[in-house]
Structures are given as C-alpha cells and as structure tokens.
Amino acid sequence: LRGQVVSGMRPHHIARAGLGFVPEDRQIFPEHTVEDNLVIGQKKGPDGEDEWSIRRVYDVFPLLEPLRHRIAGRLSGGEQQMLAIARTLMGNPALLLLDEPSEGLAPIIVQRIGELLRQLRGTGATVLIAEQNMHFCLGLASHATVIDKGQIVYTSSIEELKANDNIRQRYLAL
Numbered sequence: 001l002r003g004q005v006v007s008g009m010r011p012h013h014i015a016r017a018g019l020g021f022v023p024e025d026r027q028i029f030p031e032h033t034v035e036d037n038l039v040i041g042q043k044k045g046p047d048g049e050d051e052w053s054i055r056r057v058y059d060v061f062p063l064l065e066p067l068r069h070r071i072a073g074r075l076s077g078g079e080q081q082m083l084a085i086a087r088t089l090m091g092n093p094a095l096l097l098l099d100e101p102s103e104g105l106a107p108i109i110v111q112r113i114g115e116l117l118r119q120l121r122g123t124g125a126t127v128l129i130a131e132q133n134m135h136f137c138l139g140l141a142s143h144a145t146v147i148d149k150g151q152i153v154y155t156s157s158i159e160e161l162k163a164n165d166n167i168r169q170r171y172l173a174l
Helices: 013-018 034-041 054-060 077-087 107-122 132-139 158-163 165-172
Strands: 020-021 097-098 126-130 142-149 151-157
Touching: 013 020, 020 077, 034 054, 034 077, 054 077, 054 107, 077 097, 077 107, 077 142, 107 126, 132 158, 142 158, 151 158, 151 165, 158 165
Parallel strands: 020 097, 097 126
Antiparallel strands: 142 151
16 A cells, blocks of 8 residues: 555554445444544545545535434435445545445445445545446556456456457356
C-alpha cells in the first residue's frame, strides 16, 4: 500500500497507512445515528489529508443527509451500505477496498451504489472491489482479476476481459 508492505500489520496500522475497508456485512454502529457513525470514522489521511468532511459526504451521498439523525440500525440495507462507504471515506483513505458491496441489495440500490462508486472514481480515488456480481463491476472497473479456488487465473483490462469469450464462459458465466 503506497509502497509499504502491510501484510501482517495490525488493522489500525493498516488503516493509518491509508487503507479504508468497507466489509461485506457493513458493520455500522447500529445504536448510533447516521451522523455519529460518520464522526466515529473521521480521521486525517496517511499524509494529513482532510478531504472528506461531513458536508462533502452529504454532497456525495445526498440520501444520507435527511437521515442524519436516524438510528443507523433502522436504515435499509442500501442506506446502511451507503453509510458504511461514507464512514470509511471520512477516514480519508488512499485506497478504498469494498468487499461485496452489492450483496443482498435491491437492483435499484445496486445501481445507486454503482453510480456513487463511478463518482468516486471520477474524483481520482483508488477503489478496489471484491465482488461476485460481474455485471455490477463491468461498468465500474478499469481492470479485473479473476480468482478461482484461491488462485489468480486471469488479469487484464475490463475491455480485454469483455473480449475474452473463453475466460467469460469458463469463470464468469456472462
């Protein structure tokens, strides 16, 4: 991460090095409000960056602002996913890692999460997505790595992946 080996480091040291992680099961603080969750996640980035404020989060995630006083555990799955991403961004990460961001969400919410991730990518943010829903990833990613049984079996640009019928049929069922 940014030229530093982070494997084996304690999680809080990895976070301080600039990795923002949005886990598969969201792990929001359900008894706190939306805004409390954002404040809990707030910290400067690895080089003192302070680009993500509550105001900017509400600008990027406008659906969260009217919910700012709502208890996070009472949000829908899609709202919780947006909150988990927004809370992670409050830590000003150099790299945002999302684990299965579309899992268990309604198609319209998956579409909204995709729009948000495209918007983040447009800001120059580095985003790494671990996702089984290839249709979700094809419109977002610039590069793809296919993993089968724990082994990397293919890596290329998204355009090359789209053109490779053998890999798509063998591993992706597209």
